[in-house]
Amino acid sequence: MARIGVKEKEKKITWKEVKHQKVLLIWSAAIVVYGFIFYYLPLGGWITAFQNYKPKDGLLHSKFVGLDKFKFLFSDSTFLKVVRNTVAMGVINLVVTFVMAIVFAILLNEVKNTFGKKTVQTISYLPHFLSWIIVTGILHDVLSGTGIINEMLVKLSIVDQPINFFAHTTYFWPIVAFANVWKETGWNAIIYLSAITAIDPSLYEAASMDGAGRWAKIKHITLPGIRPTIMILLLMNVGNVLNAGFEIQYLLGNGLVKSVSETIDIYVLKWGISQNDFSLGTAAGIFKSLVSIILIVIANQLAKRAGEERLF
Amino acid sequence: MKKKKSAADKIFVVCNTIFMVFFVVITLYPVLNTLAISLNDGIDTIRGGVHLWPRKFTLKNYHTVFQKQNLLTGAYISVLRTIVGTFLSLALNAILAFIISRKKFLFKSQLSLFWVITMYVNGGLIPTFIVYNGLGLTNSFWVYVIPGMISAFNMLVLRTYMQGIPDSLEESAQLDGAGYTVIFLKIISPLCKPVYATIALFVAVYQWNSWFDSMLYNRMSTKLTTLQYELMKLLSSVMQQSGSAEAAKNAAAAVTPASVRAAATIVTMLPIICLYPFLQRYFVTGLTIGGVKE
Numbered sequence: 001m002a003r004i005g006v007k008e009k010e011k012k013i014t015w016k017e018v019k020h021q022k023v024l025l026i027w028s029a030a031i032v033v034y035g036f037i038f039y040y041l042p043l044g045g046w047i048t049a050f051q052n053y054k055p056k057d058g059l060l061h062s063k064f065v066g067l068d069k070f071k072f073l074f075s076d077s078t079f080l081k082v083v084r085n086t087v088a089m090g091v092i093n094l095v096v097t098f099v100m101a102i103v104f105a106i107l108l109n110e111v112k113n114t115f116g117k118k119t120v121q122t123i124s125y126l127p128h129f130l131s132w133i134i135v136t137g138i139l140h141d142v143l144s145g146t147g148i149i150n151e152m153l154v155k156l157s158i159v160d161q162p163i164n165f166f167a168h169t170t171y172f173w174p175i176v177a178f179a180n181v182w183k184e185t186g187w188n189a190i191i192y193l194s195a196i197t198a199i200d201p202s203l204y205e206a207a208s209m210d211g212a213g214r215w216a217k218i219k220h221i222t223l224p225g226i227r228p229t230i231m232i233l234l235l236m237n238v239g240n241v242l243n244a245g246f247e248i249q250y251l252l253g254n255g256l257v258k259s260v261s262e263t264i265d266i267y268v269l270k271w272g273i274s275q276n277d278f279s280l281g282t283a284a285g286i287f288k289s290l291v292s293i294i295l296i297v298i299a300n301q302l303a304k305r306a307g308e309e310r311l312f
Numbered sequence: 313m314k315k316k317k318s319a320a321d322k323i324f325v326v327c328n329t330i331f332m333v334f335f336v337v338i339t340l341y342p343v344l345n346t347l348a349i350s351l352n353d354g355i356d357t358i359r360g361g362v363h364l365w366p367r368k369f370t371l372k373n374y375h376t377v378f379q380k381q382n383l384l385t386g387a388y389i390s391v392l393r394t395i396v397g398t399f400l401s402l403a404l405n406a407i408l409a410f411i412i413s414r415k416k417f418l419f420k421s422q423l424s425l426f427w428v429i430t431m432y433v434n435g436g437l438i439p440t441f442i443v444y445n446g447l448g449l450t451n452s453f454w455v456y457v458i459p460g461m462i463s464a465f466n467m468l469v470l471r472t473y474m475q476g477i478p479d480s481l482e483e484s485a486q487l488d489g490a491g492y493t494v495i496f497l498k499i500i501s502p503l504c505k506p507v508y509a510t511i512a513l514f515v516a517v518y519q520w521n522s523w524f525d526s527m528l529y530n531r532m533s534t535k536l537t538t539l540q541y542e543l544m545k546l547l548s549s550v551m552q553q554s555g556s557a558e559a560a561k562n563a564a565a566a567v568t569p570a571s572v573r574a575a576a577t578i579v580t581m582l583p584i585i586c587l588y589p590f591l592q593r594y595f596v597t598g599l600t601i602g603g604v605k606e
Contacts, residue, residue, distance in 0.1 A: 013418055021418060023492045024411050028423055031408055031462070037447075038459045039430045045439020055442075104335070107328055120332050122592055123339055129584050131521035133544045137577040138342040140547070141349055144570070146360030148345065182338065214324055239432075247524070251544065265437070272438040273528065285436030293432070 049283040055276075069283040079267060079284065086263040086288075089173055089249070090241035093180045098237070100181050101188035102230065106222055108189065109196045110214065121193070124186025132247040135183055139175070139252070140166075166252065169260045176248055191233065192226055199225035235303055239296035242288050264288050343581075350374070350578045354571035373575035376567050383546075383576060386539035389453070393538065394519040397457040401515045402508060404461045409470035410496050415479065431464040437528075444529060453536055455529045456522070466511050473507040474500060510594045520583065543580050546573050 018025065044059075049069055051062040073079045104124070111117040127135065143149055143165040150162035165171045203221050212220070245263035253261030262270075264284055272281025344364050349357050353368035361367070377383055411417055412424050435443070440459075449455040477500060485495050501508070523540035530536040549569060 017416075017418065021414075021416070021492070024414060024417055025419075027407055028411050028417075028419065031404065031411075032423070032426060035426060035430065035462065038443075039434065039462075042435025042439040042443045043433065045435050045442050048439065048442070059442075107331060110324070110328055111332060116332070120336055122589070123336050125592070126343075126585075126588060127339060129517050129521075129588065130581055131523065131540050133521075133523055133540050133547065134577050134581050137543070137547050137573060138346050141346050141570075141574060142342045146358065146362075148341070148363065151360060182342075186339070213318070214321060251547070268437050273441070278438050278442065281438040282436065285438060289433070289436060296432075 105189040105192035128187035195229040238299040350574035354568035386542035390539040393456040413474040
């Protein structure tokens with residue numbers, strides 16, 4: 001339907017051109033119909049957040065309740081807790097994975113042995129391709145009572161008894177952060193490594209002539225050289241802070257650590273699918289989307305003010 | 313250039329090498345440890361101390377895995393969705409990228425915008441669930457491959473690559489009377505093989521690793537769940553069982569849930585590990601192409 005409206009507005013459309021592009025137009029129309037159904041139609045479902053949605057009544061006959069669902073959300077202490085968890089883990093993960101990727105890329109770039117460099121890099125992004133299911137399975141082996149971590153802690157007499165890492169709220173956020181670093185550092189470093197490669201080699205040579213040491217070169221050439229890349233990736237990731245909290249939290253979480261492990265997405269899943277309160281689940285989802293968009297806009301504005309690269 | 317190394321330089325090289333070795337160990341140890349556990353006698357593993365090499369070698373854990381009907385069905389579904397899903401997604405993204413990268417296409421900018429928006433806004437879990445349910449996609453294999461066929465990011469990577477192909481090729485083909493279908497299939501696509509490989513790999517890994525859609529839409533149809541989801545169920549049952557009477561019963565059968573899970577984990581990651589050395593260069597290519605324009 002949207003296509004017809006667009007067609008009328010276009011001036012340069014001639015019958016000859018339309019006929020010539022017939023195949024392209026048919027395919028693009030089909031793809032737009034597909035996109036409308038699978039990508040845009042769910043947006044219409046946002047209405048359910050303002051209703052008391054009952055599957056048997058459908059979208060059209062469910063009762064409208066205004067902002068009641070949102071009021072309930074903000075008075076629900078569990079919701080406030082999951083927002084805190086999402087933000088905390090999102091920020092911690094963002095910071096540690098970001099710093100680690102940059103440090104790793106810079107240090108790997110300093111490795112002069114080509115074979116060694118290639119080998120390390122190839123190994124470094126392997127974990128990126130493993131699913132979170134596999135990663136949590138592996139984590140269970142490593143952190144179990146008989147795993148290497150507990151074994152070392154006991155041998156070094158740091159603790160008397162093996163720690164049950166998955167039963168204490170203290171360890172949950174660090175474990176999630178570590179798992180993210182383990183999985184993504186090598187992968188995230190790829191983009192920085194290619195940015196470093198693009199830096200003009202003559203800069204380094206000139207610096208060497210002036211007697212600059214390795215640190216001076218990293219600090220004054222490499223880091224400023226990849227600064228635009230860092231800024232762009234930071235911007236892109238700030239908007240994703242709230243999106244980074246589902247799979248591992250869902251897979252590693254259990255009753256004992258519920259108070260720190262549950263995120264907005266898990267809350268949505270619980271209320272929406274398990275409790276069948278579709279409206280409340282949708283409301284929480286909308287809250288998350290709105291905050292993400294606001295975060296992107298703010299980050300973009302800040303970057304603009306600082307005279308940095310920006311997304312739009 | 314490097315005639316004389318200063319002491320500080322030498323220290324740096326040594327430290328950096330140690331860091332890299334440390335990094336590699338941290339990355340590989342957990343994977344190799346799980347491999348060792350999967351090949352070790354389950355009861356023996358409980359004693360602890362199994363690191364990189366099985367102490368009491370056995371294939372029993374794998375034997376148990378391959379006897380579990382749900383894992384076999386899961387593997388079949390996972391292979392099927394990876395093949396079908398990758399093919400459909402690549403074909404559709406390539407067609408869309410082809411259309412958008414035609415300079416003369418009448419609705420070029422509108423069509424781009426239509427898809428770029430989907431990168432930033434989506435309906436969210438519940439509304440999406442309602443729509444798929446309404447379309448009859450729940451409890452069906454098609455929910456794995458039909459929704460989400462187009463990824464705006466992958467499409468933009470393909471478009472960027474296609475834009476790099478000289479227009480003169482298209483023009484001369486048109487002079488010879490070739491239509492767009494022929495141009496797409498016979499001229500553009502053969503030149504796009506490297507980027508097609510990259511995108512196909514991205515999608516294939518995504519498809520192989522997916523479990524959430526299986527849990528959400530097909531939990532009730534045991535014949536349609538994926539391997540990753542079955543592995544997840546195995547994992548959560550291990551967590552609940554440990555220390556219970558169930559665990560003791562399992563122990564009597566000489567396999568423990570933990571050792572069976574280790575074996576299942578290895579089986580699930582095997583396809584990726586095996587293909588990885590051959591395919592990893594494509595991943596990097598794709599990421600750098602995408603990075604240029606993004």
